[in-house]
Amino acid sequence: MRSALFWPFLLILGVRPLVAQAPLAAAPVVEAFQLFDRVGESVWPGWTTAPSQLLLVTDSAEHFYPTPLSGAVAWSRKRIFSPRFQATFPAVGGVPTIVIGTPAGTGTPPDRWVLVALHEHFHQLQYSRPDYYTRLNALGLARGDTTGMWALNFPFPYDSGAVQGAVRRWALAMQEALRAKGTARATAYTNAADLKRTLDAMLAPDDRRYFDFQLWQEGVPRWTELAAARAGHRARLVADATLAWQEARLVDELGRIDLGAQRREVVYPLGAAMAELMERQGVRWKATYFERMFILEL
Numbered sequence: 098m099r100s101a102l103f104w105p106f107l108l109i110l111g112v113r114p115l116v117a118q119a120p121l122a123a124a125p126v127v128e129a130f131q132l133f134d135r136v137g138e139s140v141w142p143g144w145t146t147a148p149s150q151l152l153l154v155t156d157s158a159e160h161f162y163p164t165p166l167s168g169a170v171a172w173s174r175k176r177i178f179s180p181r182f183q184a185t186f187p188a189v190g191g192v193p194t195i196v197i198g199t200p201a202g203t204g205t206p207p208d209r210w211v212l213v214a215l216h217e218h219f220h221q222l223q224y225s226r227p228d229y230y231t232r233l234n235a236l237g238l239a240r241g242d243t244t245g246m247w248a249l250n251f252p253f254p255y256d257s258g259a260v261q262g263a264v265r266r267w268a269l270a271m272q273e274a275l276r277a278k279g280t281a282r283a284t285a286y287t288n289a290a291d292l293k294r295t296l297d298a299m300l301a302p303d304d305r306r307y308f309d310f311q312l313w314q315e316g317v318p319r320w321t322e323l324a325a326a327r328a329g330h331r332a333r334l335v336a337d338a339t340l341a342w343q344e345a346r347l348v349d350e351l352g353r354i355d356l357g358a359q360r361r362e363v364v365y366p367l368g369a370a371m372a373e374l375m376e377r378q379g380v381r382w383k384a385t386y387f388e389r390m391f392i393l394e395l
Contacts, residue, residue: 123160123168125200125207126153129214130166132335136328137215140321141383147222151195151214152188154178154202161189183213185220193224208339212322219318232390236306248314249361251307254300261356263299264363267292271370272351286378290395293371310391311361316368317386317393323347323369347373371395 130149137144151162159177160170178188180202188194195217197203200210223229239247254260270292274285297305326343329335350366371393375382382393 123153123162123170125210126151126162126165126214127168128207129211129218132211132325132329133215133218134166135332135334136325139328140324141219141222144219144222147218147225148192148194149218149221150189150192151197152178154180154182154196154198156180156202183217185217185224187224193221195221208336209342212325212339212343215325216318216322219321223314223318226387226390229390233310236310236391238303238307238310253304253307253361255356255360260296260299263292263296264356264367265354267296268351268354268363268367268370271367271374272348274374275348275351275370282377286374286395289374293395306391308364309393311364312368312371313386313391313393314368315364316366316370317372319365319369320372323373368393 133144133149149165151165153160153162154176157176158173159175160173162169163171178196180198181204182196182198183203183205184196185193186196188196195214197214197217200207203210203213205213238251239245242250267289270285270289274282274289277285300308323343323346326335326340330337330340347366347369351370354363354366356363372382374395386393
């Protein structure tokens, strides 16, 4: 599970203090935040202002790290959440908290897990903006749902053949733009932007707002995985193979976009590709990312 938005009725149960040292599972937690400590501000100015608390879920227990860089566990409790969790929500003290299983529990190689943890840390930056929830409610997409699950279950037209085709054509255009060289880049970028506008015109107003919100919400944190890998590679903290995998994923996933089968999951590679294309074109998109909240446009 990735990046759920609202969990208002969760209870913190069975907490007990720890006097022992942090478990061995803390190693990737510390590694992730050591990387962030070195490259976070260069990837996204102001990122270090976000909360960073983390709940690590093992097979039998959960360990709370109020400051993950230190590796110190404040308390542990019997496991409540799935060891496969990779999510961020106000799980502890009403503060956006990374709730994540270990690399083994999530089935994620350790080098990629470190970057997924930073992906979730970017959600902490999003959710901690003082106007985030006010502006989210103003989208008017909840339709009476007070649990927040509308963000996962919104009735977007995933099964529309016309919308599926438009999303597919747009994804392939962005793939082409990412592969383009030299003077062809600008033309390919313009084509991708045009196809996004074509898709927008097909969608009902609420459907477009929802799709744009998801691209903004999930696509950019996915892009930060790549951006952190690049910055970490320059600092000799990320291996060649790790960066190569991130670079290849950015392009390759666009060729496998299937809205009908993947549903909401398509927003991860699509939004990441948008961020990367704007970055390459020199668009100052990060400066307006929180001003134009829930809108990501080529």
